[in-house]
Amino acid sequence: MNEPAASMPPEVARAQPLMSIGEVLGQLRVDFPDVTISKLRFLEAEGLVEPQRTAAGYRKYSWDDVARLRFVLSAQRDQYLPLRVIRDQLAQWDASGESPGRQRPTLVAVGPDGEVPGRVPEESVGSPQVRLGRLDLVARSGIDESTLGELERLGVVVSDPPGWYDDDALIIARAVAGLAAYGLEPRHLRAFRTAADREVGLFAQLLAPLARQSDPAARARAAETARELVALSQQLHAALVRVGLRSTLGR
Structure with a gap:
């Protein structure tokens, strides 16, 4: 079995061959048995991972992409963090040039409606942002x-x-x-x-x-x-x- 992305040094992970979405699913299901291809596509649509595309349009994931997905899935499963909080943490690491592969999600206080105190809420289900006459x-x-x-x-x-x-x-x-x-x-x-x-x-x-x-x-x-x-x-x-x-x- 391939070594998990989180355990690889960054320079080794970046040298690994790219993977198809099916191969990524196989990697992730070892720790996240409920993950599906639809879930991976949803996380991509939410901007949490950006796999490369072949000329034919097929997704190709790097080991850094897999590390990001592991981070997101862990944050959701273990700490119930909303995607907007996870997105903020990933953005901080992107800005610093670090990889989330060896990072653990930061536990934050979440309000009863999923909002983070002091943070401007983003548009979400059940949370209207405007009031119009x-x-x-x-x-x-x-x-x-x-x-x-x-x-x-x-x-x-x-x-x-x-x-x-x-x-x-x-x-x-x-x-x-x-x-x-x-x-x-x-x-x-x-x-x-x-x-x-x-x-x-x-x-x-x-x-x-x-x-x-x-x-x-x-x-x-x-x-x-x-x-x-x-x-x-x-x-x-x-x-x-x-x-x-x-x-x-x-x-």
Whole structure:
């Protein structure tokens, strides 16, 4: 069996041949049996690792990449650190020129919603970052008030009780404006709402055991898991739509 990346001197690790995603998975599953290819792709999408690409588009991982992945997975499993905290620690080591291969994640205090005291929170599931009035939402999204009213009637856009809209409402409204340019009307979006509700029901069952716990680390893990589920759901949806359109496009 190959020597783990974390135990190699940096100069030796950098001289090792690059690995495919399957080979990396085999390395990591010794210590992280639940890791999947989808998980590795998600961590790449989150900017935590940047494997090289061949001319054909295949991922090729260095031993430094494997060391980063081990660090991330250890931080999540052993210390329940949110990805944003892990990303900050990796950025510090990148800036110093060090490798995380021989480093241990730094334990930090995490609030009940997964936030780090004194740190500006990033956008995450369940944590809206903006509050917009009705006119502001219309102006910033490009839809008109009648369209907004129709979206609310269909349950596609929902405001807080006082009539404020969050960043997700803005994202939805902008997407609706973009789709309208291709002839899609709000009434066509009912299927999107129905499909999203079904996904929410499935994901809520997965998240409930963690979300019900009072332990801040468990709740932070629930928030991070929700982000991963949303990202994977988006990937799955996009791929299914692409596959479904192939016959229409004659491919």
